[in-house]
Amino acid sequence: MNAKDWFGVVVRTVGLLVFTWGAWYAGTAAAMRMGITEPRLGPFAGLKDYENMYLAYGVTGMLYGLYLIRGAPFLFEFAYPEVPQEDGPGSKAETKDQVPKST
Numbered sequence: 321m322n323a324k325d326w327f328g329v330v331v332r333t334v335g336l337l338v339f340t341w342g343a344w345y346a347g348t349a350a351a352m353r354m355g356i357t358e359p360r361l362g363p364f365a366g367l368k369d370y371e372n373m374y375l376a377y378g379v380t381g382m383l384y385g386l387y388l389i390r391g392a393p394f395l396f397e398f399a400y401p402e403v404p405q406e407d408g409p410g411s412k413a414e415t416k417d418q419v420p421k422s423t
Contacts, residue, residue: 324400331395335388342381349374 351357352371388395 339385346378
């Protein structure tokens with residue numbers, strides 16, 4: 321495997337972790353709406369509209385996680401830009417098609 325493949329594995333693994341984090345927040349928001357639990361600790365403790373904040377964190381995390389799991393094409397283009405090949409004299413593209421002269 322080359323560096324680009326390993327980068328893809330790391331991006332997809334991080335995407336799985338971010339998706340799981342988002343699903344946990346969305347599930348907690350659903351539990352709060354049903355009255356099963358309430359926040360005591362964390363970033364939203366003591367706030368009025370904490371269910372919506374948990375839900376926003378959860379949905380955002382799940383969407384971003386799905387983007388990373390799907391391969392994050394814009395991130396790959398930034399990390400590994402395609403380098404245009406030269407078609408000038410002496411380039412591999414030109415010398416490949418030439419037949420050697422016989423003497």
